[in-house]
Amino acid sequence: MTNIDDLSSKIETFVRDVVVPYESDPRNEDHGPTEDLVVELRDLARKAGVMTPHILKSGEHVSQRDTASLLKKTGLSALGSIACNTASPDEGNMFLLGKAANEEQKSRYLERLVTGHARSAFFMTEPSSEGGAGSDPSMMKTTAVRDGNHWVINGRKTFITGAQGAEVGIIMAKAEEGACLFLTELPHPDVKIERVLDTIDSSMPGGHSQVLIDNLRVPADQMLGNPGDGFRLAQVRLAPARLSHCMRWTGMGIRAQEIATEYACSREGFGKLLVDHEGVGFMLAENQIDLQQCELMIDWVADALDRGETANVESSMAKVAVSEALFRVADKCIQVMGGMGVTQDSMVEHFFREIRAFRIYDGPTEVHKWSLAKKIKKKTLSAKS
Structure with missing residues (x-):
């Protein structure tokens, strides 16, 4: 044990x-x-x-x-x-394959991910310039057409984390039956990395790529589940992956707070330690409150998942609350450290950039709020009828 x-x-x-x-x-x-x-x-x-x-x-x-x-x-x-x-994305992909892959697929794809000898990528998001699926997967343009005992996939994906250097790909595409998920070996000549995007964050191996999928032939036995199961299976990954983002970035927020606190407790200004100035000490106190609330929110959603609930609503709330709180924490840490905080001499500047991206990744704050507001409206109106 x-x-x-x-x-x-x-x-x-x-x-x-x-x-x-x-x-x-x-x-x-x-x-x-x-x-x-x-x-x-x-x-x-x-x-x-x-x-x-x-x-x-x-x-x-x-x-x-x-x-x-x-x-x-x-x-x-x-x-x-x-x-x-x-x-990410390996942690979420391992969770999905552990729940949805058959034994042959686990042996072929999952085992090398678990040992850390391979990386993976999840191909869902599409370029907004082409009207593709961003925060709304129902807008998906990538197609999958059955051809004998294969499927032929065509489309363009973007913001695909880790595609450069990945050995395992999970591709979402739209077939007549609905969305489907396919496993594929990478690199593949029909999965072409057009460019790696220059983004505010810089911590994920392979970065975030725009990818062209050009007549990729995938054997039928490399589909996860059945035709049309794509959205349902993606939901298996959804809440735990959102929550694991919150877990990892909370660790980053904790470290940023440690660095800023050490600075404030060792640097003097205007006759006393920075931490003794209310304007500085209060920011650190507010950070401590935000970090504690992040941990409590994570535990709340974790408990729901451990009870076997889907926790989609709870994880959506946590994603908003934690990402926004951690952004406040990182921002205040920079403010506490002044000029040093905006230089790359301190990891706080790096953490700030990573956490800022978190407010977008796995669904922007505004999309989650919009979804939650729809549920609030539906519940309220149904109670009146």
């Missing part, structure tokens, strides 16, 4: 002592850490016994509550989640 508290402490020690020094490694590039840096970090994680800590040797996941305890520790560094194999 895995002792989660001991494992959580082990991960924290590994991230702080082993991973954090790599944050200044020049192999951290604009589009994420290089492949050789990823391999090096994961080798270290294996030796430390913290590789893919949330998945047991049996293949089963630990509870969402326990996952939160572990992933917050890996998130203390942007490289921690990569080293420990808890980063």
Whole structure:
């Protein structure tokens, strides 16, 4: 039986002592850490016994509550989640394959993801300039046409995290029966990376790519589930993946607060430590409140998932609350540190950029609020009828 508290402490020690020094490694590039840096970090994680800590040797996941305890520790560094194999999109893809793949698919695709010897990509979002699926998957333009015992897929995808360097792809496409999910080996000549986008964040291996899928032939046995199951299966991944984002980025927020607090408690200005000035001390206090609320929100959703609920509404609320709170935290940390906070001499500047992107990824705050407002309206009107 895995002792989660001991494992959580082990991960924290590994991230702080082993991973954090790599944050200044020049192999951290604009589009994420290089492949050789990823391999090096994961080798270290294996030796430390913290590789893919949330998945047991049996293949089963630990509870969402326990996952939160572990992933917050890996998130203390942007490289921690990569080293420990808890980063997006692999973490969500492993969860999906563990729930939806058949035994042959698990053997072929899932096992190498769990060991950290391969990375994956989830191909859903499409360019808005072409009217494709962004925050609204029902607008999907990518098509899948049956051809004998194969499916032929055509379309363009964008913001595909980790496509560059991935070995496993999960592609969503629209067939006559509805949305479908397909597994494919990568790289593939018919899955063409047109460009890697220059984005505000820079911590995910392979960055975020625009991809052309040009007459990709996929054997029928590489479909997840049945034709038309795509949206239903994507829901399996949805709430846990949203929540794991919150877990990892909360770890980043905690570390940003630590750095800013240390600065405020060691730097003097106008005759006293910065922390003793109300304008600074109050910001740190507000951060502590926000961080505590993030952890409570994560635990609330984790409990719902552990009870077997879909928790789509709860995870949507958490995604909004946590991403907005962490943005406030990161922003105040920069303010506390003044000029030092906006330089790359401090990791707070990097964390700020990563957390700012979180307010968009996995659904912008406004889309989640709009969806929640629709549910509020429906509930209220149905109560009156």
